[in-house]
Amino acid sequence: MHHEKFPKIPKPATDKEEAALRLVIPANEEAVREGLSTIKSGLSDLEFSQDEWSTLELVVAEVLNNIVVHAYQERNDGMIETHMDHSNGSLLCKIIDTGNPMPGGELPNKPQSDLTCATEDLPEGGFGWFLIRQLTKDLNYGRMEDQNVLTFRLKFGEAS
Amino acid sequence: MKLNHKDFEDARLVTVCENRIDAVCAIQFKDEMRKLTDEGPTRVILDLSQVEFLDSSGLGAVVAALKAKKLEQTLELAALQPAVEKVFHLTRMDTVFVIHDSATTAVEGAIDAS
Numbered sequence: 430m431h432h433e434k435f436p437k438i439p440k441p442a443t444d445k446e447e448a449a450l451r452l453v454i455p456a457n458e459e460a461v462r463e464g465l466s467t468i469k470s471g472l473s474d475l476e477f478s479q480d481e482w483s484t485l486e487l488v489v490a491e492v493l494n495n496i497v498v499h500a501y502q503e504r505n506d507g508m509i510e511t512h513m514d515h516s517n518g519s520l521l522c523k524i525i526d527t528g529n530p531m532p533g534g535e536l537p538n539k540p541q542s543d544l545t546c547a548t549e550d551l552p553e554g555g556f557g558w559f560l561i562r563q564l565t566k567d568l569n570y571g572r573m574e575d576q577n578v579l580t581f582r583l584k585f586g587e588a589s
Numbered sequence: 590m591k592l593n594h595k596d597f598e599d600a601r602l603v604t605v606c607e608n609r610i611d612a613v614c615a616i617q618f619k620d621e622m623r624k625l626t627d628e629g630p631t632r633v634i635l636d637l638s639q640v641e642f643l644d645s646s647g648l649g650a651v652v653a654a655l656k657a658k659k660l661e662q663t664l665e666l667a668a669l670q671p672a673v674e675k676v677f678h679l680t681r682m683d684t685v686f687v688i689h690d691s692a693t694t695a696v697e698g699a700i701d702a703s
Contacts, residue, residue: 458612483642483672490644494612544685553652556645556680563679 448472448515454493456500456507456526461493468513475515481585485520488564491557492524492579500528500577520583527575536570536579538562590617594625597696600632601625604692605640610647618647622654631662636692638668643676652682663687667695 450471454464465486477485493509501507512523531537541559542552562568565581572578591606603625610618626633635651637643643651655664667689669677677683689695 462609462611462613479671480675483675486642487644487672487676490611490642494644494646497612541681544681548685549656551652551656551685553649553656554645556648556676560645560676560679 448475450513452511454509456497456509458494458497461490461497464493464511465490468511472513472515477585484564485583488561488583489522491561495557496526496528500526502529504528518585520585522581522583524579526577528577530572530577531570534572536568590614590621592621592625596630599630600634600696601629602634602636602692602696604636608639609642610640610650611642611644612646615646615650619650619653623657626654626658626662626664629662632665633658633662634665634667634689634692634695636667637670637673638692640673641670643673648676648680648682655686665689665695667692
């Protein structure tokens with residue numbers, strides 16, 4: 430057992446913009462595409478680099494499409510709620526749906542596929558969670574009553 | 590999903606005329622690509638210069654196109670934008686495909702057959 434460190438006190442926002450956004454969309458692929466564009470324009474005051482915008486779009490696309498395909502599966506009345514909060518150079522995302530829970534109550538954690546196989550054996554799927562894990566921090570999943578709640582951070586606007 | 594193609598003597602250049610290959614159009618892309626490779630020459634070059642966004646469904650569809658090609662054919666990629674290149678790089682799919690900087694360099698030397 431170890432003591433948890435006190436959380437670091439974040440530096441006060443100086444030149445970094447603060448922004449928050451909430452978006453509710455129906456769970457289908459067309460609405461996801463439109464939602465991504467809404468999120469980008471809703472946060473357009475933030476000074477992200479091209480690379481950061483593409484990371485944001487990719488991660489959110491993967492999460493939302495997973496919900497459409499896996500959490501809601503056969504249902505076509507599902508809704509997805511997205512919250513984004515930007516402060517102190519970090520973008521906190523919370524994505525909520527009321528579809529099926531994650532199998533086993535946990536996020537998939539498949540290792541990277543072996544690509545040294547024959548062409549016909551190459552994987553055509555299973556990249557989504559791998560990409561999400563590569564590009565996010567503090568990724569957390571919980572089932573709250575009938576809701577799936579996924580939270581993660583994208584660390585932006587910091588010298589790397 | 591609009592795919593244009595131009596034939597050279599031993600190569601077919603397929604240009605994706607959309608700015609995304611995502612979950613909305615991945616299946617359609619896969620089907621169109623299959624048609625274009627089935628009747629295509631030895632080399633098929635996929636020009637992605639207009640594609641600004643590709644997600645894991647899009648990546649899966651490009652891999653499916655590679656798997657659908659005939660044994661004697663090659664499927665090569667050209668002109669990946671940074672956001673697209675990132676997906677190939679993170680998943681190491683950039684080690685599976687021959688990737689050219691541009692469509693022009695990819696077809697260099699191929700004789701115009703149209």
